[in-house]
Amino acid sequence: MIKLYYEDSYIKDFTAKVEKCIPKENGYAVLLSQTAFFPTAGGQECDGGTLDGQEVLSVYTQNDEVYHLVKNPIEVGKTVPGELYFAERFRKMQHHSAEHIVSGLAFSEFGLNNVGFHLDSSGVTIDYDAELSEKELFKLELLANEAVWKNLPITASYPTEEELEKIKYRSKTDILGKIRIITIEGIDVCACCAPHVKRTGEIGIIKFTDMIRHRGGVRIKMICGKDALFDYAEKQKSVFAVSNMLSAPQFEVAKAVLKLKDDFDALKREKAAEIKKLATIQAENIPKTDGNYYVFAEISDKNALRLFANEGKKQVGGMFAVFSGNDKDGYSYIITAKNGVKDFVKTLNTKLLGKGGGSDIMAEGQLLSAKAEIEAVLKEML
Ligand SMILES: [Zn+2]
Numbered sequence: 001m002i003k004l005y006y007e008d009s010y011i012k013d014f015t016a017k018v019e020k021c022i023p024k025e026n027g028y029a030v031l032l033s034q035t036a037f038f039p040t041a042g043g044q045e046c047d048g049g050t051l052d053g054q055e056v057l058s059v060y061t062q063n064d065e066v067y068h069l070v071k072n073p074i075e076v077g078k079t080v081p082g083e084l085y086f087a088e089r090f091r092k093m094q095h096h097s098a099e100h101i102v103s104g105l106a107f108s109e110f111g112l113n114n115v116g117f118h119l120d121s122s123g124v125t126i127d128y129d130a131e132l133s134e135k136e137l138f139k140l141e142l143l144a145n146e147a148v149w150k151n152l153p154i155t156a157s158y159p160t161e162e163e164l165e166k167i168k169y170r171s172k173t174d175i176l177g178k179i180r181i182i183t184i185e186g187i188d189v190c191a192c193c194a195p196h197v198k199r200t201g202e203i204g205i206i207k208f209t210d211m212i213r214h215r216g217g218v219r220i221k222m223i224c225g226k227d228a229l230f231d232y233a234e235k236q237k238s239v240f241a242v243s244n245m246l247s248a249p250q251f252e253v254a255k256a257v258l259k260l261k262d263d264f265d266a267l268k269r270e271k272a273a274e275i276k277k278l279a280t281i282q283a284e285n286i287p288k289t290d291g292n293y294y295v296f297a298e299i300s301d302k303n304a305l306r307l308f309a310n311e312g313k314k315q316v317g318g319m320f321a322v323f324s325g326n327d328k329d330g331y332s333y334i335i336t337a338k339n340g341v342k343d344f345v346k347t348l349n350t351k352l353l354g355k356g357g358g359s360d361i362m363a364e365g366q367l368l369s370a371k372a373e374i375e376a377v378l379k380e381m382l
Contacts, residue, residue, distance in 0.1 A: 001019070001031065001032060001033060001034060001035065001065055001066060002033065002034035002035075003034075003035065003066065004034050004035060004036040005035075005036050005037070005038045005195045006156070006180070006195075009093060009195035009196060009197070009198075010198075011036040011084075012036070012083065012084050012086040012089075013036070013081060013082060013083040013084065014034065014035070014036050014081070014082050015079055015080065015081050015082070016032035016033045016034045016035060016079070016080060016082060017032065017033040017077065017078070017079050017080075018030055018031075018032060018074050018075065018076050018077060018078050018079075018080060019031045019032060019033055019076065020076065021073050021074050021075070021076050022067075023073070024069065026057070026069070027057055027069050027070055027071045027072075028069070028070055028071070028072065028073045028074065029067040029068070029069055030051060030067065030068045030069075030070055030074055031065055031066070031067055031068075032051075032066075032068065032080075032082070035059075035066050035068070035082065036082060036084055037049060037051075037056060037059045037066065037068060037082065037084065038059070038089070038092075038194065038195055039059040039060050039061045039066050039067075040058065040059065040060055041061065041193055041194065042117070042192070042193055042194060043116070043117040043118045043119060044092060044096060044117075044119045044194055045092075045119065045120050045121075046058055046059035046060065047059060047084050047085070047088070047089050047092075048084070048085040048088055049082065049083050049084040049085050050082070050083050051068050051070055051074070051080060051081075051082045051083075052070075052074050052078075052080035052081065052082075053081075054070040054071060054072060054074070055070070055071070056068050056069070056070060056082075057069040057070060057071065068082075089195070090197075091224075091225065091226065091227065092119060092194075092195070093194075093195050093196055093197045093202075094197055094202060094203045094204065094224045094225040095119050095123065095124045095222070095223075095224050095225075095227075096119060096124075096192075096194045096195070096196060097154055097184070097196045097197045097200065097202075097203055098124070098144065098148075098203045098206045098222065098224045099114075099117060099119070099124055099126055099222070100154075100182060100184055100187075100188045100190055100192070100196070101144045101147045101148070101184060101187055101188060101200065101203075101206065102126065102140065102144045102206065102220075102222065103117075103126060103170065103188065103190070104170065104184060104187045104188020104189075104190065105140055105143050105144055105147070105187065105188070106128055106132075106140055107170060107188075109139070109140065109143065110130075110132060110136055110140070111130070112128040112129060112130050112132065112217070113128065113129045113130075113170075114126060114127070114128060114170065115127050115128065115129045115215075115217065116219070123209070123221060123222060123223040123224075123227060124221070124222045124223070124224075125219055125220070125221055125222075126219070126220050126222065127214055127215070127217060127218070127219050127220075128217045128218050128219075128220070129216065129217045130216075130217050130218075131213065131217060131218055132211065132218050132220075134211075137208060137211055137220070140208075141206065141207070141208050144206045145205065145206050147184070147187050147200055148200045148201060148203045148204070148205070148206060149201070150200065150201075151199050151200055151201035152184055152185045152186065152187065152199065152200045153184075153185055153198065153199055154182065154183070154184050154196045154197060154198060154199060154200060155182070155183050156180055156181070156182055156183075156196070157180075157181050157183065158178055158179065158180055158181070159179065159181055164179060164181075167181065167189060168189065169181055169189040169190055169191055170188065170189065170190040170191070171190070171191045179191050180192060180193055182196055184200065187200075202225075203224050203225060204224060204225035204226070204228065204229070205224060205225060205228040205229065206222065206224050206228070207222065207223050207224070207228040207231065207232075208220055208221065208222050209221045209222065209223055209231065239253055242256075242257065246260065272303070275299070275301050275303070275304040275307075276304065276307055278299075278304070279299060279304045279305075279307045279308040279311065280307070280311055282297055282299070282308060283307075283308050283311030283312045283314075283315070284311070284315075286312050286315040286316065286320075287315065288315050288316075289315070289316055289317060289318070290317035290318065291316075291317065291318045292316070292318040292319040292320070292321075292382040293312075293315075293316045293318070293319075293320055293321075294320075294321040294322070294323070294378050294382060295312070295321075295322055295323070296322075296323045296324070296331075296371060297322050297323070297324050298324065299322075299324050300324060302332070305322065305324055305332065305334055306334060306364075308322055308334075309322050309334040309335075309336055309362075310336075312336075313336040313337075318337060318382075319335065319336070319337040319340070319341070319344065319382060320335070320336050320337065321333060321334070321335045321336075321378070321382075322334050322335075323367075323371075323374060325366075327370040327371055330366055330367055330368040330369065331366065331367045331369070331371070331374060332364070332365070332366050333348075333354075333356070333363075333364065333365055333366070333367060334362070334363070334364050335348075335362070335363050335364075336361060336362045337361060338361065339360050339361060340360065341358065341359065341360050341361055341362060341363045342357070342358075342359070342360045342363065344381065345357055345358070345363040345365065347381065348367070348377065348381070349365065349367070351377050352367040352368070352369040352373060352374055352377055353367060353368040353369055354366060354367040354368065354369075
C-alpha cells in the first residue's frame with residue numbers, strides 16, 4: 001500500500017481500491033491500495049475524515065500496513081474516495097513541526113533530551129530529561145519563534161544505513177519501517193514518521209502555556225498557529241474584563257488584583273476582630289448560673305458562634321446551648337457541657353429534624369425546625 005502522506009503531506013482527498021475489509025468487534029478494518037490518513041503513531045492521534053462517505057473511526061498500523069476502522073463494510077475491489085478533515089491535519093502538522101524546532105533547540109542550547117511527546121486536540125506536551133529555568137524557557141520560546149520567522153524549509157529523506165551513520169540526528173524509539181529523517185535547516189535533524197509542514201513559517205506562533213516538573217525533568221505545554229491565537233484572544237478577554245473592573249492598565253492587572261486581595265484580607269481580619277468583640281460582649285451578658293442555659297443569638301459567622309459558645313460556657317455550670325439562624329433556613333447549634341452532650345444532641349436531632357454531633361463535651365449541628373418548636377423541646381429537656 002502507498003502511504004500518500006509521505007509523498008505529500010498536503011493531500012486532502014484521494015481515491016483508492018479496497019484491498020481488505022475485515023470484520024472487527026466495533027466495525028470493519030479497511031485496507032486500501034493507498035491512503036493519505038496518518039495513523040495513530042509516535043504520540044500523535046490519527047487523522048479524522050471520511051472513507052466512501054463513512055466516518056473513519058480510527059486509523060492504525062499493523063505489520064506496517066494502515067487500517068481504517070469504519071462502521072459498515074465496504075466491498076473489496078471497489079474504488080472509494082477518502083477525505084481528510086484537513087484543518088485538523090494541518091493543525092497537527094504545525095504542532096508536530098513546532099515540536100521538532102523546540103526539541104532541536106532544547107538539545108542544542110540546553111542539552112535537554114526529549115523523552116516524551118503527546119499531541120491531541122488540547123495541544124502538545126513535551127517531556128525533557130532535565131529542568132529549565134523560567135528564563136531559559138523564555139529563551140527557548142523566543143529562539144523557536146525566530147526559527148518560524150526565518151521560514152526555513154522542512155524536508156524528509158530516507159538515508160541509507162551508511163549515510164545514516166554519518167548524520168547526527170535525534171532519534172525516537174517509535175520509528176515505523178525504514179528510517180525517515182526530518183531536517184529543519186540549521187535547527188534540527190530527527191528521525192520521525194509524521195507529516196510535517198513544508199516551511200517553518202506555516203507554524204505561525206509557538207507559545208508555551210505551562211511548564212511543570214516531571215520525572216526529574218520538565219513537561220512543557222505548547223500550542224501553535226490558530227490555537228495560540230485563539231488562546232491569546234481568550235486570555236485577552238479576561239485581562240480586558242479585569243482591567244475594566246479594576247480600572248487598571250492591562251499590563252498591571254496582576255498588581256491591581258493583588259492590591260484588591262490585600263484590601264480584602266485586611267477587611268476580613270477587621271471583620272473577624274469585630275465579630276470576636278461582639279461575641280465576647282454578648283457572652284458576657286449571659287447570667288451566671290449553675291444550671292442549664294440556652295440562648296438564640298444573632299451570630300451568622302461559624303467561628304464567632306464557636307467563640308460565643310466557648311465564652312458562654314464559662315458563665316454556665318450545666319449545659320450551655322446556643323442557636324443561630326431563622327425559621328425559614330433552620331438553626332445552627334453548638335452545645336457544651338462537662339459531660340452528657342452526645343445523648344442530649346442525639347435526642348435533640350431526632351425530635352427537631354436535626355443532624356450533627358461531636359464529643360461528649362461539645363457538639364455542633366443544624367436543626368430544620370422553627371424557633372418555637374426548638375424552645376418547646378428545650379424546655380422539656382433542660
Ligand atoms: Zn516527529
